[in-house]
Amino acid sequence: MPATNVLSDLRIADMTTVIFGPYCTQTLADMGAEVVKVEPEKGDDFRNVGKPANTKGMGPCHLTMNRGKRSVVWDMKSDEGKAAIRKLIETSDVFIHNIRADAVARLGLTFEEVKKIKPDIVYIHCVGFGSEGPYAGRPAYDDLIQGLSGATMLLPKVDGNERPRFIPTAFADKVSGLHAVYATLAALRQRDRTGEAVHVEVPMFECITHFLLEEHFYEAVFDPANGPFCYQRQVDPCRQPLKTSNGYIVIAPYVDARWVKLFDVIGAPQELEDDRISDYRGRYFNMDYMMERVQHYFKDQPTEHWLQVLSDADIPAARANDFPDLQEDPHLKAVNFFQRREHPTEGGYWEPQPPVHFVGAPKKEIRPAPRIGEHTEEVLAELGLSLD
Secondary structure, three states, rough: EEEEEEOOOEEEEEEOOHHHHHHHHHHHOOOOOOOEEEEEEOOOHHHHHOOOOOOOOHHHHHHHOOOOOOOOOOOOOOOOHHHHHHHHHHHHEEEOOOOOOOHHOOOOOOOOHHHOOOOOEEEEEEEEEOOOOOOOOOOOHHHHHHHHHHHHHHHHHHHHHOOOOOOOOOOHHHHHHHHHHHHHHHHHHHHHHOOEEEEEEEEEHHHHHHHHHHHHHHHHHHHOOOOOOOHHHHHHOOOOOOEEOOOOOEEEOHHHHHHHHHHHHOOOOHHHHHHHHHHHHHHHHHHHHHHHHHHHHHOOOOOOHHHHHHHHOOOOOEEEOHHHHHHHHHHHHHHOEEEEEEEEEOOOEEEEEOOOOOOOOOOOEOOOOOOOOOOOHHHHOOOOOOOO
């Protein structure tokens, strides 16, 4: 799979686990950074999520989360392990971990201690909560952050089911991981300007609260508030995919003129004679009724029909895909998004390519996800150390 080499001059010492930190370092590896993943003897727990093809510790989520990295296994409590991590840090630009503060202190890898090893290190600490608040040091998982940040209350606002529910993806981990990516790049820029070490704390709770409130602070952002929390369009129960005769379709008319045109397209301009939706104000405040009427007509024709007629009318629309549909999506096929690879031990597998394209940048083949400790001897040799 082609990656770019725009970060090929960077080495990252990676002691992160599960999703938050590994998603960050995978993204950096996709851009060419050399990532050395330091694991315990049993490996990162996320290796065991999903059924492997051949080898224990080589589950499907590991293949998608840790591509592009080399894996070493060092006992961080042993003298040999401590010497190896120190040597790796000496030769790295970035040291990133998600170890809680008390544990990292026991390992002798606090920022102040690491800075003595490498005076211009970029030190990224992926944490659950900022160190200045009362939650500092608490364990943090995607579920906990979804609950604390208000994310579990979004679906109830849409469907009226009062029970809080998780958004069914590890979005808190992954979004926080992307915050860690830009934080790492900004810290490297600062390091290059000053020649000094940079300490960055990336707290999940603050990252996800910030992410959600970008639009959902809504009218409560004012003091005093002049309205509720939540961008109302996004929690409108009527703003959902429409059922067709053979599937579902998503439409985005939004501009009022397109709503008027939509009723022409579906062959029902008479619907706009109803006082509830006969003018702009009525259509704005009676969206639920308008969508109900649109749905009445959409169920009579297949998705393909509606995609064509809506495209002809310049009304934005798209098929509502399920995951199995994505590998047949014509756009993703055209950009070669899914590439079949052969893993040295796990056989054939599908790999989504990095979504960001650096136009004109040289490409390089990205490493497949490593076996536990696969590169231990190789990296030790580069560091001038050995297993003896």
